[in-house]
Structure formats: structure tokens, C-alpha cells
Amino acid sequence: xxxxxxxxMLEVLLSPGRTAALMRVAGHRICAPLLLAVSATQGQxxxxxxxxxxxxxxxxxxGALEERHAPLLAVTVPKMRAYLNxxxxxxxELSFTYLGSTDVxxxxxxxxxxxxxxxxxxxxxxCNLIYVMxxxxxxxxxxxxxxxxxxxxxxxxxxxxGYHNLKPTFSSAIPHLQAGQAHxxxxxxxxxxxxxxxxxxxxxxxxxxxxxxxxxxxxxxRTDNARVEFTLSTEAQAAGIAHTAPRCRSGPDESE
Numbered sequence: 001x002x003x004x005x006x007x008x009m010l011e012v013l014l015s016p017g018r019t020a021a022l023m024r025v026a027g028h029r030i031c032a033p034l035l036l037a038v039s040a041t042q043g044q045x046x047x048x049x050x051x052x053x054x055x056x057x058x059x060x061x062x063g064a065l066e067e068r069h070a071p072l073l074a075v076t077v078p079k080m081r082a083y084l085n086x087x088x089x090x091x092x093e094l095s096f097t098y099l100g101s102t103d104v105x106x107x108x109x110x111x112x113x114x115x116x117x118x119x120x121x122x123x124x125x126x127c128n129l130i131y132v133m134x135x136x137x138x139x140x141x142x143x144x145x146x147x148x149x150x151x152x153x154x155x156x157x158x159x160x161x162g163y164h165n166l167k168p169t170f171s172s173a174i175p176h177l178q179a180g181q182a183h184x185x186x187x188x189x190x191x192x193x194x195x196x197x198x199x200x201x202x203x204x205x206x207x208x209x210x211x212x213x214x215x216x217x218x219x220x221x222r223t224d225n226a227r228v229e230f231t232l233s234t235e236a237q238a239a240g241i242a243h244t245a246p247r248c249r250s251g252p253d254e255s256e
Contacts, residue, residue, distance in 0.1 A: 053234060092232060
């Protein structure tokens with residue numbers, strides 16, 4: 001192994017502007033995974049090719065979705081749950097305008113009162129999935145949680161059991177939402193590591209853990225007591241995705 005080339009690479013990695021400089025290490029080819037790893041350490045968002053999801057591609061399991069003008073959608077009801085009714089990769093972006101609280105508010109299954117919106121990943125069913133939630137009230141923060149109930153598939157079986165929050169290796173504050181504000185929330189999984197970005201800045205990173213490592217399923221969206229207009233996008237290229245999206249089901253058994 002040649003020490004000088006490796007030392008040169010390490011020097012670049014540890015210096016300011018290291019991502020751009022990596023491309024200038026003379027005579028050495030840098031592989032894409034290394035560049036992605038350096039980008040992750042800098043908190044720079046990846047740039048997957050995304051495509052907007054239409055209303056026809058979403059299965060609404062609870063509440064209602066209004067179509068403004070494609071692909072812009074709106075939620076005005078206290079609780080809304082939906083998932084993409086086709087296979088999708090482990091990345092989704094929610095571009096939204098927060099319009100304020102709903103006229104009527106509904107408590108969570110736990111009895112807690114919360115206003116929030118967010119992205120679902122690997123949504124196998126109502127009992128096993130990952131949430132990346134932007135909590136608005138009573139406390140503004142981004143929370144990544146897993147709902148894991150092995151062997152169970154409907155709310156009649158798991159109810160509101162099986163939730164636990166993941167601990168990040170990195171996290172930062174998010175804006176406190178005010179009515180009329182527009183933001184972008186991007187969530188993606190790469191090699192069992194989940195990252196979340198707000199308006200291009202990384203705000204959360206951590207491991208999925210054992211419970212969610214083997215989850216398979218499409219992306220989706222969830223709101224509680226928040227009126228929003230939004231566009232949901234997912235990775236345009238879903239080739240090689242192993243899972244199949246479940247057929248569209250709605251009703252109390254599908255409530256999360």
C-alpha cells in the first residue's frame with residue numbers, strides 16, 4: 001500500500017472545502033461511496049432524482065386529501081394518513097406550506113394532544129413502519145420513530161403499541177412553524193442509516209436499529225391537527241426495489 005497517496009487523501013478529507021478538493025487529488029480516482037461519505041459528514045443533502053406523486057398514486061387510509069392543482073395536495077382534517085400505492089425507494093420529500101391548526105383537533109391514540117406532519121418510510125402496514133415527524137405543538141422538534149409489532153398487520157391487532165423514538169448521532173433545531181411558512185422536509189435511508197434535511201440543511205442522522213432494518217414498504221405522509229398544502233415526491237428511480245406496495249385499504253383497521 002502506498003502511504004503518500006493515502007496521506008494526501010486524508011489531508012484533503014480533514015481540510016476545509018474537502019469535498020471539492022477531493023476531485024482535485026492529482027492522479028487518484030475517488031470512488032462515489034467515499035464522496036457520499038464525505039458529503040454526509042458535512043451535512044450536505046444528497047441529490048436523488050425525485051418525482052412528484054399524484055393523488056391517484058396515494059392510498060388514503062384515514063382522513064381526506066384534497067387535490068388543489070396537480071401535484072399540489074391539501075389537508076384540512078384533524079387526522080390524515082396515506083401511503084404510496086406502488087413500490088418506492090427509501091427517500092421522500094415533503095414540500096409544504098403550513099396553514100395553521102385544523103378547526104377541530106383530535107387526540108392521538110395515546111391521549112396526547114399534538115400538532116405535527118411528516119413522512120412515512122418503509123410503511124409495510126399500520127403496525128410496522130418508520131416516521132420522520134415535524135412536531136409543531138406543543139414542542140417544535142424533529143422526531144424519528146419506529147412502530148414495530150412483528151407478526152401484526154392491522155390496528156385491530158397493534159392499536160398504538162410498539163412505538164419508540166430513535167436516538168440520533170446528530171441532530172439540530174428546526175424552525176418553529178408559523179402559518180404561511182413554506183419548507184421542505186427530505187428523509188432518506190442509505191445502508192440502514194436515516195438522514196433528514198430541512199430546506200437543504202441536515203437536522204437529523206442516526207441508525208435505524210434492529211427493529212426497522214428488515215422493514216419493507218412504500219413511502220407515505222401523515223398529519224395530525226395541521227392544515228397544510230403540500231407536494232410529496234419520491235425517488236424517480238425505484239429499480240431493484242424488493243417490496244410490493246400493499247393494495248389500498250382504509251378504515252379503522254388501517255389507522256396508525
